[in-house]
Amino acid sequence: MSIGWGWGQLVDSFVVTNGLMALTFGLCGAVIAWHRPANPIGWLFLADGIGHATTPLADTFAHLVTDHTAQRALVTVSLAAWPWSIGLFLPLALLLFPNGQLLSPRWRWAAIGIIVTAPLFVLEMAGSGEPVSPELPRGLLTIPSFDSLQPLWTTTEVRNLAALLLAVTCLTIRYRRADETGRRQLLWLLLACIIALLFVTPWAFIAGTPILVLLAIPLIPIAVTVAIVRYQLLDIRLVVSRALTWALLSLVAISIYAALVAVLDSLITSQVGRSAAVTVFVALIIAPVLPRLQRLVDKALYGDRHDPARVASRVGEQLSNPTSAGLPGVIAAVRAALRLPYAALTINAEVVASTASSFSGEVVLLDLSYGGEVVGVLEVGVRSGESGLSPADHRVLDLVAVPLAVAVHATRLSTELQSSRERLVAAREEERRRLRRDLHDGLGPTLTGVAFSADAAANLIISDTLRAVELLTQLRADTRAAIADVRRLVDDLRPPALDELGLVGALRQRCDHLSFRADGTAIHVQLSADALPPLPAALEVAAYRIATEALTNVARHSRATSAVLTVHCTPDLDLCLIDNGPPTGPWTPGVGLQAMHDRAAELGGTLQAGPTPTGGQVHANFPLPHSATGSPSGKLEGSR
Template structure:
């Protein structure tokens, strides 16, 4: 079939028109040539199922002409309508063969066409081809009247379909897993539900049974269509959950009531009277709600994870922590351990990680705090139709909230540490680049000039001694400039005054000649409650730079003539620097390069820089931690 013919054949108008004509023909044939009395129920079933597959197939192909599941469902509908026509034509064996081919070949092909994992395992391809071959053999055997061969082949085809479904369940995830669950739901309702109702309605007429089973069979084309078009239209797990809970509960209650009556009749030898039936009804009514809760819990275990297990949750969380897992893996563990549909970890409005789905309902929010610091929130979806979390789940949350908060803070601190290390590397690289530029552009030409002048003086020493003397004087000036440049470069690395005078006196020397914006001298009081201990070189340089920059800012912006600098050592140990101008700011405080530089110097050493602005002036407080006795 070429592409043009395929487009015409599978066009919405052609698909709807063709299946509609077949449906009308089947109904007309059934009207003018009724089926044999023993086959009426089968014909009704086949006709209703054909209408269901035709409707679903037309909708799917109308939305997507290239949809393979839609095409297979249209072919299944055509086969089922052909079965009705063959019955009307008096060919029951051929009709049975076509029916078996539709059930064991065409419908499974539609199911398998919904999910196409990439790459497709070879074993699954082999199973699929073998299943189709077994279904074909069963259809041919039914047509030929070989009942035993047909039964064996049909059993093999069903087993192969289950095996292929199991492989798909292990391979798929996300939307493909949802598609598979829709197919499982349709098969369960159509096949298992039909079999249970056949047993329950055994005493009913065959026509009633045929109508009920035909209606149940409509679930399969419906779920195939949903899986093909939009498997997220509703949460299939919730559909399975509610359907299974209701079905299992009603079946258990009915079985309990019927079993009670049978037990009474077996013991007494007479049917149960009205009083016994009333007692059984009251017992069933009393046990209905507890039974439904138990069934719901069991379904939650299968669909959403195990029961809430606080100890297990903590143990698994500790395992993930030791293995260095990601936040998403933490939440996957919690979701399974807490038996909930979804868990989300967030900081403010930012979602850090998520496992499962919260759904449209509002989740339960648990604040995560580490040492009184709010580090995030854990949002847990309510399972099933519950309005609040069970007590066991709440207890598990209370236990895991603390460790999870510590994990989250540790993860954040690790990220900050990585960022800080990156900043340190960039700062070192900037310093190296600056030093290289200073040496190359400043000191290098000066030293080169000294070499050339020395050569020139040597050449003129005997011929023109006066000119040589002049060059030597210039050579001395150049050497002096080179020494000054070297001192400037060294000072940029570490002020020499720190080694010569110490921190306090070096600060006093540097800020002694500062003046404010009005030209008035700035008097700065530098105090220390007691002599400072020996500070590490990095802490000493950072303290010097912070004090000088802060006092310089006071001179430029505060409009005052006095300022105070206080240095003291606190427990930790850490060096606390306080710079206070005691005046009113002339303009709103704007963070600039100076403040950024001070903050970076302090934070590189693990310290904290704070700015306090008030009507009485601006205060800069820097806390710099250090290790006593360390000088590197």
């Protein structure tokens, strides 16, 4: 048997809207219940779908049966089934989204209020007794004084709207407190709720609103299902950006249209027709509004990625502010400026600044280069739903990478400087300890013995001349030993050869001394040096000590038969020792190598030491003061 309804009757009798809502809520509830059985939202949606499905089914059966009482019963079921979905199941599910728990214990009263007041909406729908189809009888629960209770029914409508607004408020609070994953989930639902409210609110309060606006409600279960099960499906930020833009634009267009209709109705209608005039005015006004609205929405969702200068300014403020958080503050500023889910800075494979303890999404690595050297790596997380960073993101990050690389380089130099200072202090204290030990254990007892011997000789010079002579002889030997100790201490502080012979002469002397090994084998050491300008004392000592240590290493550890030591001004002071020893593996850093590196670093120089295919090499370079670089130089050579 067929009831013979057309499309218009199916729409007017809510069969289309209730059927679609039953289908979407039921299927979405089943999907959520299957993947997340512990989440009550899936079961609430299933109950919602059953309620929406019951209404059109009961209404259809009421047309098929002929018994009057059965028809009234089915009409009652039809009227009382669907209100539970809108008044109870949907707002309660929104309160529990996304994890199935209330936001806090305080929201328990909101849930209780929704549950307790839900029967009011059912009573309103069933109490009217008015069937959807005029050919059907009234329901069994018809209230005789229904019209006199109109204030109560108005309150019920307000209650429904308040329940939905309360749920949206709860979602907004959750969004503000959520992490990046939670915000992506909530954005799906917030978008669907806003669209549904824009469509459903006029239907509830404005007579004549088309019934098909209710088809916006199925967007909510779809959005909830995507948010819970597959929130990474699309870039929800992009979806929200476009949706908000068009929503704002539509609102502006409607407002302008209404205003123009009111103002120009009497002036233009009689001339060119209302719709043509208003359409032209709206088009002219709306045209420049869309890009501005789009920029505002994009700024809210993607930050300042379309304004690289602003992002660079924010980074500069973080770098220049002495009270800022340093590099962690800069990384946080970059992430906030671009609304990125994750950002971190890695230096020498170590994370020195990060905006999150972990990130499971895709990460893009950007090298930070300074002077052709990679000083660090900027790691940024890709937004959910995006396959990579957009060109706008790359432009901003490329601009930010320059000052960030400078900051990383400066931080590294500061760290190295602090480490060098600590080594200098430690070396100074060790030198002081050595001098104190040498003076106390060596020179001190010697001078004390000299004093005792002198006193004893003075006392015995008359009574025991021979004994006095022996004491004076011993006194002379002790004095010479003391003088030797003093000379050794002085030599350790600064080699006297530097003051007597200059750097080149002192190095030539060291080449002579190290021309033979301890076993008697000879080493042919050649010195090639410029006539050096006057050098700072510290630079002379550093160059002399490095050359001496390098020559000593050749004599002790290599099997070389010859070595060449060169000293040039180019315009820096350049010192290089090359021997012809057989190739060896990498040199193991020891006390001598570390001391050479430290001496070079203390004066802003560099040192490279290690094997080469033709032998060992030690190369040191020191920057010279400006006053020394302009002195003339000549060529001196010596061979030993």
